[in-house]
Amino acid sequence: MKYRILKSIAHNFTHSFVSYMNYVDDGYVMDDLRQVARDAKGARVSIQWIPDSPPTASLPLRVRKSIAHRKTWLAAHVANSGADISAIRELRTDIFLKPNHQIAVEAHLVDDRGKEHVANVLF
Numbered sequence: 001m002k003y004r005i006l007k008s009i010a011h012n013f014t015h016s017f018v019s020y021m022n023y024v025d026d027g028y029v030m031d032d033l034r035q036v037a038r039d040a041k042g043a044r045v046s047i048q049w050i051p052d053s054p055p056t057a058s059l060p061l062r063v064r065k066s067i068a069h070r071k072t073w074l075a076a077h078v079a080n081s082g083a084d085i086s087a088i089r090e091l092r093t094d095i096f097l098k099p100n101h102q103i104a105v106e107a108h109l110v111d112d113r114g115k116e117h118v119a120n121v122l123f
Contacts, residue, residue, distance in 0.1 A: 001084050006109050009081045011119035013049070014093045014107035017070055018123045024062045024069075030123060032060040037095045037103050049074060050091040087112045 016022065022029040036045050036059060047055060047067060055067045078085045090110040098104045105121040 001087055002082065003087070003111055003113070003115070005081060005083050006088070006111055007117035007119050009078055009083055010091060010107035010109035010117055011121060012081070013070075013074065013077055013091070014105060014119070014121045015123070017047075017066065017093060018095070018105050018121060020123075022066055024066050027062055029063055029066045032063050033095050034103050036060070036063070037097050040097065042097050042099075044094045044096040047093045047095075048090075049093070050085075050088050089114075 018030050018033060020028055020030060033045070045059075049071065052071065055064050059067075074091075075085045078088065088109060089112055090108070092108050094104075094106045094108060096104055096106075105123060107117075107119040107121055109117045111117065
């Protein structure tokens with residue numbers, strides 16, 4: 001397996017989640033995420049993809065629906081990208097407010113060797 005592709009996988013999956021192509025129930029998921037990040041006042045809002053854990057109930061319903069849908073095709077995305085999902089120990093998306101009040105998004109992936117891959121995601 002080529003471990004160098006894991007950072008790209010994390011980036012691409014997270015980018016698709018926060019992009020304006022992610023439209024659920026007559027609204028953009030990123031609009032809700034932006035508001036959640038602002039309400040968190042600098043604290044990170046984390047969405048845990050692997051290991052699978054339910055999203056917090058404090059997230060808007062639109063975001064929770066999108067998370068559930070995207071989890072269904074995560075394994076296929078990893079396989080189609082040329083990696084094995086068993087090589088991923090953790091995958092999460094962090095959304096937070098930077099000190100200059102801009103919204104930041106980071107994709108974090110930890111592989112089976114314990115190496116962390118972090119990708120900044122622009123949206």
